[in-house]
Amino acid sequence: MQERLSFYKKRESAVHRLNPLSKLTLALGIVFVSFLSPYYWTPHLLILFAVIPLSLLGKVLREYINAMLRLILPTAGFLFIMQALFQPLEGVELFRFGFLHPTQESVLFAFANATRIVVMVSSFTIFLLTTHPNELMTDLTRRGLPGQFAYVIISTLQIIPQMQAKAQTIIAAQRSRGLDTESTFFKRAGSLIPLVGPLVFGSLVEVEERAIAIEARGFTSTRVKTSLNSIPDTNKDKLIRWSLIVIIIVTLASRIWLS
Amino acid sequence: MAIVNLQNVTYRYPLTDESVLKNINLQVDEGEFLAVIGPNGSGKSTLCYTLAGFVPHFFKGEISGSVEVAGLESSASTLDEWVMNVGLAFQNPFNQISGAKFTVFEEIAFGLENIGVPREEMKPRVEDAMKLTGITDLADRSPYSLSGGQQQRVALTSILVMQPKVLVLDEPTSQLDPIGTREVFGVIRTLAEKGMTVILAEHKVEWIANFADRVIALHEGQIILDGLPGEVLTSDILLEKGFGISRYTSVARKARAIGLWKNSNLPVTLDEAVDGFKR
Structure with a gap:
């Protein structure tokens, strides 16, 4: 992966x-x-x-x-x-x-x-x-880019591969229950529907958990942020x-x- | 001195009709290790969120009664103040990784960056926290390349580094394999020994019996039992209400029915069971 x-x-x-x-x-x-x-x-x-x-x-x-x-x-x-x-x-x-x-x-x-x-x-x-994307975002945040914006960019870089992996797991799970992923185009397009549900709704639930997790670490704190690495x-x-x-x-x- | 004080707390999530917490009264002393048991849907997680300030500050909904934790009064404070004083870790280790950082060291420093800790102070604090939880060797790894147990320890460290006065853990091992569970409980034991105030919602009663000072049992949003682990975890009420109980308690209970268990107390752990049968 x-x-x-x-x-x-x-x-x-x-x-x-x-x-x-x-x-x-x-x-x-x-x-x-x-x-x-x-x-x-x-x-x-x-x-x-x-x-x-x-x-x-x-x-x-x-x-x-x-x-x-x-x-x-x-x-x-x-x-x-x-x-x-x-x-x-x-x-x-x-x-x-x-x-x-x-x-x-x-x-x-x-x-x-x-x-x-x-x-x-x-x-x-x-x-x-x-x-390094992290250096770029740290530097831009220091210069006044909103932290939320930087977070969206950086986390997307990491979370997309994770979602791909999850999509693969869901496809494997659905195939083991007889989902057709190898025949004609229209059948395969139709077989995307049972994939989208778990992926999208699963991700929405995860978004809430992740929001709590970063909130628990002061993400929206009103204090002035500092950074671990100096650029x-x-x-x-x-x-x-x-x-x-x-x-x-x-x-x-x-x-x-x-x- | 009580660091947690809940008086008649009743809470309902938005857009729902039924209260998840009903008239909860709970005091926890500083340095106490409190375990919370209860079947799924009993309100364990909601109680954890309440103690950590996420109910009502994050979830909204209707709350009545008074919630006081680490000197903060729920209705008169912001979530910002709560996260500085109360740490929260929960079930899914993967979702607790911020996704904003590329190494474990940076991941742990994320919270310190957010609350504006000066850089010189940050490094030693991260290093100390990593030493405490035994993950120093993971510092340069990507948080996503770790096992569940390692990720959960990173999540715990990320909270501990913020030096909370109270630590709330919502089933931190429920998604881990036995090795991961042992790793995480190893950390929790260290914290308990250091005298941290810990509130742990957990199903694994044998582990609870090993280091909780006190156990409360939640059922349908109400505290139905409150006492020492040995008493609460072996109570007959747990059986009636469908709680998970230790296999050693079950065995001893069956043995008692046929006259093989002669002690007055039932065991929770293997050691207690062995002791009891030897006698």
Whole structure:
């Protein structure tokens, strides 16, 4: 059974040591620049000069390439084909096949979009690979994010695998009583109904118990919360965050100004 | 001195017609170990929730009479104040894991973070609590990778670390296997020896006989027996009302009917039974 839902890879690196908020700003900054920049080559430069160096620095290049090949490139490729073929942009017609008549403009548009998606998913992949969810939430809570919100995010990461395991148990229990899970689509869809009842109602009962359990540990206490682990926030972090904000503003301004 | 004082407490859950607790009067002294027995639906859990402040602060509903625990008066205080003074642990170990933390150490510190304990103070408190319950070696494990008995001990430690004046345990071993049960009772024994005020709702009468100072029997929301474990746990009334009783008591009762048990008192534990038959 999977213990939790998290991409985090524990390594010793300069990227891992950064403050989680700096890393979040970095990831968002890369996304903003790639989407706001009017040039179609910006995403390529970002991949070459920001994403790949960061993955090297964070010692997660292998995991990143893995995610790239398995998830990011296939998704972006699919997106590119669909948009290139079906985006009705006026312009130089490349070829005509039945009702399909892609233009040079639609292909360029699709290409720019797909590469932006690649940059977005890439930068967040590296963010998630190098940031422990708990550190991120602790840091954000310290900066004023409501504790309840952080709890929902973190507990979801842990509870979803638990619910999957429970669903498996219920399926096994129902199958042992003759539930059909292997025949036609409609029969199988119908067999979901006896699964949903126990899973949903069981979870609702659990929610109350869990609410009592965390309440018994002062979850909604009005006192100012403290945290067990201190999250480093150095001057370097502040510098990184401010420069990124400047870069985002400059890109935004250039976008408005240039177009 | 009584640390728990319940006067004529009657309670009804919201949207129900019948009272779950009926006219409960209960005093518990500081350092006393009180066990609560009763069949399912007798109001054990509700009594535990009442002592821990969750009735009426969490469950709402209608309560009458006065509830006073650790110097707090139910109607004049908030749940926030209660959790600082009264600890509550219950049946399902899995549901008591917060889900917000990735290691046992962090899990135990969760309560301290919530009530704003300074970081320097937090570490030694967590370490002490873990030492007390014997789970120091689990510190870096994920709370979800543990066995039921280990999870329940983590849940207990998470409550103990908040240093409650009264500890309320609602059938903490009912979902555990015999090994887990032994582990958890080992912890409860340590607490009892340290003089903690413990209120334990439990079915396993042989364990209760081993360390409770006093036992009350709940039936349909009323206290029908209140006294020393040896008296309450062997009472004929338990049989009439359908309580679970120790197998040693049953054996001795049958032996007495045919003249083989000569003692005036019936046994609850194996040792008492062996002693009694030797005589």
